[in-house]
Amino acid sequence: MTDIVLHNYFRSSTSYRVRIALNMKGLDYTYVAHHLRHGGNRAPEYLAVNPQGLVPALVWNDGTMIAQSLAIIEFLDEMHPEPPLLPPDPHGRARVRMLSQMIACDIHPVNNLRVLNALRSRYGADDAEIASWFRHWVNETFEPLEKMLSESPHTGTFCHGNTPGMADICLVAQVANNARFNVDMSAYPTIARIRDACMALPAFEEAAPAKQPDAE
């Protein structure tokens, strides 16, 4: 039993981010699955929890509902500071938030399931076109992200120094999503190296989609 509930979907990369953060903090939680493809997240009972009807949503042990993965991760970091997911200095935090938001604002929203479904229904986009769309927006951001990571003295084993944090969480979840659309990662050696370093850590590895109870 636990008092923390994560509303979740195994394949959702934003859910994946929060699972990694919960694991890094060593927090037990109850996993409640919502099947996005079957519209389970639009059920009235779930809309009563999160009016946006999206996953992830965290219900904290005092009943507070928090939606939006980066808001959840920063909340976890403030409530349970160890190990830190953000650097101690404002400049470092700004850099980690910037790197995180490059993925969370400029890649994921344009490529998530509801947008891809809209491209199919509005414009008749087929699987090949959907994959082309997906890869386009990944590459638009991964090219500068690779450059920024490879050229910065702040980059270490991980995106910021030698301890994993919020930017690594976003990076790993995005790379996992990329694999479903055959994104060529050979142009992104720094991103790939950081991803591999993360996946060697149990907190990341155990949060992977294939390891979740609703995995297909």
Added chain:
Amino acid sequence: MTDIVLHNYFRSSTSYRVRIALNMKGLDYTYVAHHLRHGGNRAPEYLAVNPQGLVPALVWNDGTMIAQSLAIIEFLDEMHPEPPLLPPDPHGRARVRMLSQMIACDIHPVNNLRVLNALRSRYGADDAEIASWFRHWVNETFEPLEKMLSESPHTGTFCHGNTPGMADICLVAQVANNARFNVDMSAYPTIARIRDACMALPAFEEAAPAKQPDAE
């Protein structure tokens, strides 16, 4: 003269967010305009500043470049804590970040200029279809946002209590964008009320697109 530079575009709602925050903090800055529609943000000189080639980007007075509007706003809040743009408690900060990210992750990225341009070039979307797409994603998030704001005891004159902050900044910039696509705001009385309260404040009003040096 000033040491803070904001790379900017008058009509960009993410730039608008940062202008409001700078005004609220009372910080002078040099306004450098990049004309998104003319591709000015893809110039090599600008890519040397921000490899992503997007606006806004802030160059702080020590030369540090920070991209991504919410990362910039949190940085400004940490460097110049008064007046605060986020609440003092973790639960309040989580709520403000959640409300901000509902707009910054679930509306703006799907509706920004480069995505609308892609809909035109890939699928032949015309002006009416672009407007329909835009309104769809606004309504998908404004419906739950209105509900969350109108039903929460934490909502006051502004999104969180009676002082304006990061969520209000995002809300105002989004409502300004909505007007360009004739979003019907009658279904969103709480959002409209908060927007009006913000626009009565000089920091918001002076950051408006029409007041900027590159306004057309």
